[in-house]
Amino acid sequence: MPETFFYHLQSRPLEGVLPALLEKTLDRGWKAVVQAMTPERVTALDAHLWSYSEEGFLPHVADGEPVTDDDPIVLTVSDANPNGAEVRFLVEGAPLPPDAAVYARLIVLFDGNDEDALARARDQWKEAKAAGHDATYWQQSDAGRWEKKA
DSSP states (O other), rough: OEEEEHHHHHSSSSHHHHHHHHHHHHHTOOEEEEEOSSHHHHHHHHHHHHOSSSSSOOOOTTTTOOOOOOSSSSEEEOOOOOOOOSSSOOOOOOOOOGGEEEEEOOEEEEEEOOOHHHHHHHHHHHHHTTTTTTEEEEEOOTTTTEOOOO
């Protein structure tokens, strides 16, 4: 079973956190799939990953574009793994994938200021633990640093 990390976003939004986590993923030599619930979020993330930094960008493809095994990051609303990614990011309450065992790591990012997102993350935590995942919970401090809470 994969390591499953739950990231409780409080002081920084998804757009402020996701690029750094994707950079760390690529630094490890892993590929990633980012699954959102809506095409609008995929479109927004697509634009953001090309322009979030003046020093560079994160190479990726989004739904509707051709995908190859060489693509380092895929943005999608699907539960497919078109690039053979080792890490799957779940945003907007995207469900744990049915093929979770093929991943080295699952990353669940949720908005700690949204009661519905908190409830969904709690359900996903229970689901991950029941499935035998090695789950850990990380929360942002006031300074924006990650602190392991469980």
